[in-house]
Amino acid sequence: MTAKNNRANFGSKLGVILASAGSAVGLGNIWRFPYETGEHGGAAFILIYIACVLFFGIPIMVAEFSIGRRSRSNTARAYQILAPGTPWKWVGRMGVLAGFLILGYYSVVAGWTLDYIVQAATNSFAGQSADGFIHAFNGFVQHPWLPAFWMLVFMLMTHFIVVKGVEKGIERSSKIMMPMLFIILLVLAGCAISLPGSGSGLKFLLMPDFSKLNADALLSAMGQTFFSLSVGMGCLCTYASYFRKDVNLPKTALNVGLIDTSVAVLSGLIIFPAAFAVGIQPDAGPSLLFITLPNVFQQAFGSLPWLAVLLSVMFYVLLALAALTSTISLHEVVTAYLHEEFNMTRRKAAILVTVGCSILGVLSSLSLGLGKELTIFGMTLFDFFDYLTAKIMLPLGGFFIAIFTGWFLDKRIVREEVSNNGSLKMWIYRSWLFLLKFVAPIGIAFIFINELGLLK
Numbered sequence: 001m002t003a004k005n006n007r008a009n010f011g012s013k014l015g016v017i018l019a020s021a022g023s024a025v026g027l028g029n030i031w032r033f034p035y036e037t038g039e040h041g042g043a044a045f046i047l048i049y050i051a052c053v054l055f056f057g058i059p060i061m062v063a064e065f066s067i068g069r070r071s072r073s074n075t076a077r078a079y080q081i082l083a084p085g086t087p088w089k090w091v092g093r094m095g096v097l098a099g100f101l102i103l104g105y106y107s108v109v110a111g112w113t114l115d116y117i118v119q120a121a122t123n124s125f126a127g128q129s130a131d132g133f134i135h136a137f138n139g140f141v142q143h144p145w146l147p148a149f150w151m152l153v154f155m156l157m158t159h160f161i162v163v164k165g166v167e168k169g170i171e172r173s174s175k176i177m178m179p180m181l182f183i184i185l186l187v188l189a190g191c192a193i194s195l196p197g198s199g200s201g202l203k204f205l206l207m208p209d210f211s212k213l214n215a216d217a218l219l220s221a222m223g224q225t226f227f228s229l230s231v232g233m234g235c236l237c238t239y240a241s242y243f244r245k246d247v248n249l250p251k252t253a254l255n256v257g258l259i260d261t262s263v264a265v266l267s268g269l270i271i272f273p274a275a276f277a278v279g280i281q282p283d284a285g286p287s288l289l290f291i292t293l294p295n296v297f298q299q300a301f302g303s304l305p306w307l308a309v310l311l312s313v314m315f316y317v318l319l320a321l322a323a324l325t326s327t328i329s330l331h332e333v334v335t336a337y338l339h340e341e342f343n344m345t346r347r348k349a350a351i352l353v354t355v356g357c358s359i360l361g362v363l364s365s366l367s368l369g370l371g372k373e374l375t376i377f378g379m380t381l382f383d384f385f386d387y388l389t390a391k392i393m394l395p396l397g398g399f400f401i402a403i404f405t406g407w408f409l410d411k412r413i414v415r416e417e418v419s420n421n422g423s424l425k426m427w428i429y430r431s432w433l434f435l436l437k438f439v440a441p442i443g444i445a446f447i448f449i450n451e452l453g454l455l456k
């Protein structure tokens with residue numbers, strides 16, 4: 001099939017790492033990680049999170065890379081190529097569906113960042129109190145059309161980059177953005193920590209209180225791991241189908257895991273000291289980032305308004321760009337699937353995805369305001385999509401990817417991919433396989449069963 005033979009490639013190894021890290025680093029790190037940490041008690045949650053990254057996230061990422069590069073196709077077809085005539089293709093299809101659903105609510109939050117760029121640029125944070133910021137945020141997300149409008153703008157930006165194709169669109173934008181994001185996060189962490197009263201925030205972040213850990217916290221830490229690393233739905237599998245043969249898969253996964261976790265922890269180092277300094281509850285939920293950060297700009301640079309404007313605009317622009325490299329990867333999973341499976345042009349496939357996700361986006365955005373009363377299992381549509389994808393579909397996908405690669409896939413293929421034909425040390429390969437065969441599937445199953453309360 002032509003679509004397969006002239007598949008694009010990422011141009012360089014740095015490009016590979018940056019594009020994968022670009023997918024991983026996003027709202028999941030800067031928006032979602034702090035509020036999940038805040039809702040589940042702080043430092044103890046972070047320790048569990050890091051354990052999940054090491055034992056589930058990175059090993060499964062290597063598995064996804066191997067499946068993708070070996071099959072050189074979208075995530076659903078990948079299983080058909082590696083395991084023809086078996087039901088494994090449903091793991092790929094579930095991934096495509098997860099990507100579609102995530103994009104449907106992720107783009108709403110991504111849209112919020114655009115509105116905050118405008119607010120920052122027009123200096124509207126000046127002179128407001130902490131309560132004022134909370135009020136303004138709630139008013140904004142419940143507005144009947146403004147957040148939906150920004151969501152659509154964001155979706156169109158994603159659309160055009162995806163249509164432009166892999167190398168030009170994805171690789172280039174990641175190269176400049178990632179280092180800049182890191183620097184500005186460091187600056188902001190410094191500012192937040194220097195606010196008076198920030199000490200209790202640091203304590204919350206660094207001193208574990210294990211009494212706060214329960215089944216929910218475990219499930220949330222696991223879900224956050226898969227979400228943040230973009231693992232469990234074939235996203236990195238799709239990206240790996242564009243990798244060249246000489247890319248070192250385990251090393252790439254380790255790098256991505258390291259970058260992703262550093263950005264998450266760094267975001268915590270901004271949000272919690274600032275939240276405690278101005279008296280915002282750490283368990284404020286999805287609003288946490290948006291109600292805490294304006295205080296940092298306002299308080300740390302109150303006497304230098306031009307600096308406050310400059311830094312806040314830069315921050316929200318970089319946040320939007322980080323979200324963009326993630327929405328591109330989500331969009332790409334579904335677009336590549338439609339393009340290759342249903343013989344559509346890339347353009348047509350991309351249009352279908354954009355329209356479908358925009359409809360979901362409008363609905364999830366409305367579910368925070370006008371449609372608040374309409375709930376599913378007691379959750380708004382927005383929360384429901386988040387719960388279903390991050391806490392169920394991605395870990396379930398990760399579970400099956402681990403079983404597939406660890407138990408089912410021909411070990412000759414697995415070794416060839418992971419070790420680039422034998423250049424990698426054996427003990428790393430064996431330890432990785434052990435994690436994949438036993439630790440990850442048993443661990444994930446335990447957390448699911450524990451959450452269902454079946455162990456009591």
Ligand code: PFF
Pocket residue numbers: 023024025026027028029099102226227228229230231233235236326327329330
């Ligand atoms: N990892 C992204 C983030 O942390 O913002 C979100 C995401 C992207 C999840 C791609 C899943 C995915 F396949």
